[in-house]
Amino acid sequence: MTTTFAAASESPDLLPHHVQNGNIWRLTISQALAGANAIVVYATGAIVGDMLAPSAVLATLPISIFVVGMAMCTLPMGAIARRHGRRAAFLTGTGAGVLAGLLAMVAVIMGSFWLFCLATFFGGAYAAVVLSFRFAAADGVEPKRRARALSLVMAGGVVAGVFGPQLVTLTMDLWPPHMFAATFVVQAVVAAISAVILLGVRLPKPTAAEIAGGRPLAEIVRQPRFIAAIITGAVSYMLMNFIMTAAPLAMRICGHSQEAANLGLQWHVIAMYGPSFFTGNLIARFGAGRMATVGLVLTALSAAVGLMGIDVAHFWVSLVLLGVGWNFGFLGASALVLECHRPEEKTRVQSFNDFVVFGLMAFGSFASGGILAAWGWDMVLWGSLVPLVLAVLALLMAMKRRSQEAADGRQTA
Numbered sequence: 001m002t003t004t005f006a007a008a009s010e011s012p013d014l015l016p017h018h019v020q021n022g023n024i025w026r027l028t029i030s031q032a033l034a035g036a037n038a039i040v041v042y043a044t045g046a047i048v049g050d051m052l053a054p055s056a057v058l059a060t061l062p063i064s065i066f067v068v069g070m071a072m073c074t075l076p077m078g079a080i081a082r083r084h085g086r087r088a089a090f091l092t093g094t095g096a097g098v099l100a101g102l103l104a105m106v107a108v109i110m111g112s113f114w115l116f117c118l119a120t121f122f123g124g125a126y127a128a129v130v131l132s133f134r135f136a137a138a139d140g141v142e143p144k145r146r147a148r149a150l151s152l153v154m155a156g157g158v159v160a161g162v163f164g165p166q167l168v169t170l171t172m173d174l175w176p177p178h179m180f181a182a183t184f185v186v187q188a189v190v191a192a193i194s195a196v197i198l199l200g201v202r203l204p205k206p207t208a209a210e211i212a213g214g215r216p217l218a219e220i221v222r223q224p225r226f227i228a229a230i231i232t233g234a235v236s237y238m239l240m241n242f243i244m245t246a247a248p249l250a251m252r253i254c255g256h257s258q259e260a261a262n263l264g265l266q267w268h269v270i271a272m273y274g275p276s277f278f279t280g281n282l283i284a285r286f287g288a289g290r291m292a293t294v295g296l297v298l299t300a301l302s303a304a305v306g307l308m309g310i311d312v313a314h315f316w317v318s319l320v321l322l323g324v325g326w327n328f329g330f331l332g333a334s335a336l337v338l339e340c341h342r343p344e345e346k347t348r349v350q351s352f353n354d355f356v357v358f359g360l361m362a363f364g365s366f367a368s369g370g371i372l373a374a375w376g377w378d379m380v381l382w383g384s385l386v387p388l389v390l391a392v393l394a395l396l397m398a399m400k401r402r403s404q405e406a407a408d409g410r411q412t413a
Contacts, residue, residue: 015140019202023140024149026201027133028156030090033194034130035160035269036167037097040187041066041123043168043265044180046249047258048104051179052113060372062113062120063245069124070131071358077129078351086136086203086347093129094195096122101188108181119184126191128358134334135350139203147288147335151280154331157273165266169259214345217352228398229336230353232292234360235391236329239299239384241361243306243322244268247315250377254310264316271323279331288335289399295329296392298322303381310377318381329391 015023045063053059073096081089103119106112137153138146167186174182220226247268248261283291302321308314341349371380 014142015202015204020141020145020149023201023203024137024152026197027137027153030194030197031130031133031153031156032159032163033190033197034094034097034126034133035157035273036164037101037123037187037191038127038130039160039164039265039269040168040183041100041120042244043165043248043262044172044183045120046245047252048108048116048180049113050249052107052111052116054113058113059249060245062117063241065117066120066124066127067241067358067361069121070128070361071124071355073125073128074351074355074358077125077132078347078354081132081351082347085205086132086139087198087201089129089132090136090198090201091195093126094191094198096129097126097191097194098188100126101184101186101191104184104187105181108178108184124358128354131354132350134331135338135346136201136203138338139346144284146338147283148280150334150338151276151278151283151331153276154279154327155273155276157276158270161266161269161271161273164269165262169262172258214342214348217348220341220345220349221352223340224398224401225336226340226349228289228394229292229333229340230356231394232296232391233330233333233337233353234357235387236292236295236299236326236333237357238360238363239387240272240322240326240330242384243302243380244319246372246377246380247319250310250372250380251312251315254377256312256315260312260315264312264319267316268319268323271320272326273323275324275327276331279327282328283332283335287399288332288339289395289402290332291328292332292336293392293395295325295327295332296388296395298325299329300385300388301325303384306381307378 042063045066046060049062050056050059053061077089077093080092100119100121100123103122104116107116107119133153134150137149141149167190168180168183171183171186172180221230244265248258248265251261251264252258279291298321302318302325305321306314306318337350337353371383
């Protein structure tokens, strides 16, 4: 049986309002700092990979390894959160972020491609924990505020969108002749600052019911709404990563500067997180399914703009549309996930959702580099359209079924 948002999300242990607000602000600031770390990987991964890799086909492998780290570490981090609390998982993740920066610095100095791949794996472990911030913001919060809390934490990425690319631009040449070595040192410092901020987060402790896990996972994931949510979240994130991974290298191949690529990524990330200031209100007004559908349509428009030309403006507009599409699609899908589980099931269901999302995202990363090298930028964009159509169909079917169930309920009443 499909549960309603309120029924699935009610919790007997709401936190005081000042604690709720403090958690949201700390998680928002940490989201901003951690987002800057992720941007460093995306902005430098393909470039450093191209410099160090034994073959050009492997240039985007470090970013793919980053996504593999996200996928592989999501379930273990969820288990830590379920047994020891979310804060324990947060600190484990930020520790991985510090290690990622230090290993990447050593890899650049030594010229070791495989050590750099290991560094990005730990960076992925950090990113896996960071994306749980959006769900953590809803812990101990009354149901009517949860979509907005989730959205506001994601809005911290706006700062990351400004800070991250500038961090790369200002530090990439500070340690000659080791390009980006200083960037990775600063990345490690930023992760350490995030850990200090997260120490002040106060969330409900895991209950015995939560540790037990609630209903069987197979029962939960069979819900049509959960199926639609996980497909939409996975496609939104996979295609965002699929296109964004290839974009900096494609711009370089087309003769554009690293600074132009950094600026394009900056506006892309701002577009990813900027709408979060009002996405929660839009979800509350129009519904998570409708907003997710709009996000998928905007992602399709992003691909269409990219196919129109290879000028800097084409890349930038495409990346901005891609960012907004990701925001609506991913946050809409995340809000749908909150409707599908009970409080005691949250960490298990949420970590499973993110595991699937990041697993498909890893596939997108691997495919992106190979497609770009073999067939070019246009094929990267054309290839994004098939999963978009599948996700839209899944959402429309789930929304139609929900409307039918609501109509049947009114007739029964």
